[in-house]
Amino acid sequence: MNAKVYEAMNDQIKHELYSAYFYLSMSAYCETENLPGFAKWLKVQAEEEQEHAMKLYDYLLDRGEKISLKAIEQPPVEFKGVKDVFTKVYEHEQKVTGLINGIYAKAVEANDVASQIFLQWFINEQVEEEKNASSVLAMVTKLEGSLGGLYQLDHQLGMREAD
Numbered sequence: 001m002n003a004k005v006y007e008a009m010n011d012q013i014k015h016e017l018y019s020a021y022f023y024l025s026m027s028a029y030c031e032t033e034n035l036p037g038f039a040k041w042l043k044v045q046a047e048e049e050q051e052h053a054m055k056l057y058d059y060l061l062d063r064g065e066k067i068s069l070k071a072i073e074q075p076p077v078e079f080k081g082v083k084d085v086f087t088k089v090y091e092h093e094q095k096v097t098g099l100i101n102g103i104y105a106k107a108v109e110a111n112d113v114a115s116q117i118f119l120q121w122f123i124n125e126q127v128e129e130e131k132n133a134s135s136v137l138a139m140v141t142k143l144e145g146s147l148g149g150l151y152q153l154d155h156q157l158g159m160r161e162a163d
């Protein structure tokens with residue numbers, strides 16, 4: 001594999017695992033705020049991020065590459081409420097989209113067609129990830145100041161199941 005494509009993909013394993021860590025930290029925060037539905041949604045999201053990391057891990061091994069796991073930094077612990085949480089989720093997903101697009105650009109440059117096809121799943125997934133985050137953020141923003149509305153949304157988000 002082209003070295004730049006390999007390095008970017010190998011690094012992406014860490015970025016996806018960091019995403020899992022970040023969402024799990026947010027999930028724990030929501031538990032302490034007595035919002036179990038928000039916590040469940042974020043925990044399911046954290047599990048999905050681990051799956052994303054494993055997709056990259058398996059792909060690199062399938063291509064005969066070495067896995068070099070990098071250190072995962074500590075995520076934030078304190079948040080200023082669910083609007084702050086979902087603002088951060090949305091911003092984070094936009095950042096991840098940029099990273100995926102960057103790997104894709106490297107795969108195009110290296111004429112690595114297999115990686116381009118592999119990355120299409122992630123490109124589509126990012127459209128979904130950004131849509132989900134922005135829609136929860138929009139609902140949270142709309143419900144600001146309404147405790148009843150917030151609890152209703154908490155109930156709704158708690159119904160999210162793992163894929």
Ligand code: FEO
Nearest residue numbers: 016049052096129
């Ligand atoms: Fe793995 Fe939320 O992107």
